[in-house]
Amino acid sequence: MRLSEPPTPLETQATLLLVDDEPNVTAALRRILRNRPYRVLTAQSGEQALSLMEADPVDLIVSDARMPGMDGATLLREVYARWPACIRIFLTGHNDIDTTIKAINEGKIYRYLGKPWHDAEVLQVIEQSLAYQYAERERLRLQELTHAQNLELQDLNESLERRVRERTAELAATAQLLEHANQELERGYVTATEVFSSLINQRLPQSRQTNQKVIHLIQAFCQAQKLPEEEARNLTMAAALYNIGKLTWRDEMLALPADHLSKEQRDRFRDYPRIGQSLLMALDPAQDAAVLIRHHQERWDGTGYPDGLSGDAIPMGARLLKLAVDTIEMExxxxxxxxxxxxxxxxxxxxxxxxxxxxxxxxxxxxxxxGLSEDRTPLDASILVLGSHALEPGMIMMKKLYSGSGTLLLSEGKILNQRLIERLQELEHNGDEAFQFHVRRPAPEELDD
Structure with a gap:
């Protein structure tokens, strides 16, 4: 929330009200102010002055002390009660000490001027009075702005705390489920890599969570070409982690399409494959995949990056990964x-x-x-698609299960038990999600085992 900047004293026209029962006095004051950017009103009595102020906002009032009917002190007391922001100046003779004291005590006057006056003093007092009024209005504006910003900050803090609580609850539930995934993680580094890939998605906007789609394309190609298991495993790991180098980017850069990047951002973009390889240097099982990640933005004609390789000098897996990444990122x-x-x-x-x-x-x-859809899991008569309340202990997961934020919850082949089913139902309830489970009942020989 932002308040507009206030006008300075030179950008606005102050309204002055001169009150005296003698027209020659107000005329003399008018002459003093004629070359100043003020709008000047006059009144010949306290009653007339109050009527004018009811109809027209006044920034500063100059009132004579002695007037028939309502005197100046009474008028300024009434002005203070009804329009306290209006600057009040008292015009008095040297013998009106009692009236002046009354005006000070009851009308809370800002200054008083004696009769006869000096023109320069009148101008100085009025200019100083209006400068004070401007400063006071600015103080109040800044006070209001500070209050509004504090309320906005309070709302933001409450929102952040709520989001932290929600994310903490989701991560806590996910952590409990990951305890049950340890056996599956031991089956191979590919599954472990996909878990890490789903954690990468926590950093990326949902519209930029490409890993699973790239993995799906890579696996479809490996199956169609009947690639060796080790080669397929390295390709799947590279697909899961190809964008790990992007985690060093700022949030705003993550959300931009490649053709909207600035020169500095393009330079940083071109470095993410190299950074991705560096981040995986300490993981021995990921070294072959890391090489594919480094070179997946090389081009056949040698104009790619980071090393400008061309043709067959680019690892075959990197050439395939580029095809899959570009297809998904274009989509x-x-x-x-x-x-x-x-x-x-x-x-x-x-x-x-x-x-x-x-x-x-x-x-x-x-x-x-x-013709490959986002989800092309073949279902036969033995595979059931169920909600969590229809699950039974002993059922076997036939498809990986992800949370709405992209976290891998269960891997394919996981055998469900009662405790795990209850955890899944609790996760659905706390996260306001509804999962679909692709499962099958175990065969008799599996029960015997």
Whole structure:
């Protein structure tokens, strides 16, 4: 919330009210003020002055002490009671000490001027009075602004605390579920890598969470080409972690499509594959995948980065990873400002074969990606799609389960037990989510085991 800046004294026209029962006095004061940027009103009695002020806001009033009917002290007392922000100046003779004291005590006057006056003194007193009034209004404005900002900060703190509580509850529930995933993690580094990939998604906006889609394309290609298990495993790990280097970026850069980046941001963008490899240096099982991550932005014609490799000098897995990453990022509007449907994205891929992409690898990749939906898990009669309340102990997970924020909760092949089912139901309740579970009942021989 922001308040508009106030006008300075030179940008606004102050309204002055001169009150005296003698017209020649108000006329003399008017002459003194004629070259000043003030709007001047006059009144010949206290009653007339109050009527004018009821109809027209006044910034400063100058009132004579002695007037028939309502005297100046009484008038200024009434002005103070009704319009306390109006500056009050008392005009008095040297013999009106009692009236002056009354005006000071009851009318809370800012200054008083004696008769006869000096023109320069009148101008100085009025200018100083209006400067004081401006400073007081500015103080009140800043006080109001500070109050509004404090309220806004309080609301923000409450919102952040609420979000922290919600995220803490989700992470606590996730941590409990991860305890039950230890056996699955021991089955191989690929599963562990996908867990780490889902944690990366906690840092990325939901519209930029590409890892699972890239993994899906890579696995479809590996299955279609019947690649060796080790090669498929390295490709899957690289797909899960290819954007780990982006975690060093600021939030605003994460949300921008590539063609909207500034020169400085483009330089930082071009460095993320190298940073990704560096972050994985200490993980021995990820070294082959780290090489693919480093080179997945190289281009067939040698114009890529970070090393400017070309043709067969680019590792085959890196060439494949680039095809999958570019397809998904085009679909999600991360390369250009608008999302591109998969058929159109694949056409652009084909058009760039021989420049950006391996011309031999392109057709095989396009065949594997064509018609592949985001979720193409084949279901047969033995596989059930159930809600959490229909789960039974002993059922086997046939598809990985992710939270709404992208965290991997259960891996494929996990055998459910009663305690785990209750944890899942609790997670749904606390997180206001509804999961779908692809499961099957165990075969008799599995029960015997």
């Amino acid at each position: 999600m509007g991360m390369i250009q400002a608008r999302p591109i449907p998969r058929p159109d994205a694949l056409k652009l891929i084909a058009q760039s074969a021989g420049r950006s992409y391996d011309p031999v690898l392109c057709p095989a990749f396009i065949d594997a990606a064509t």
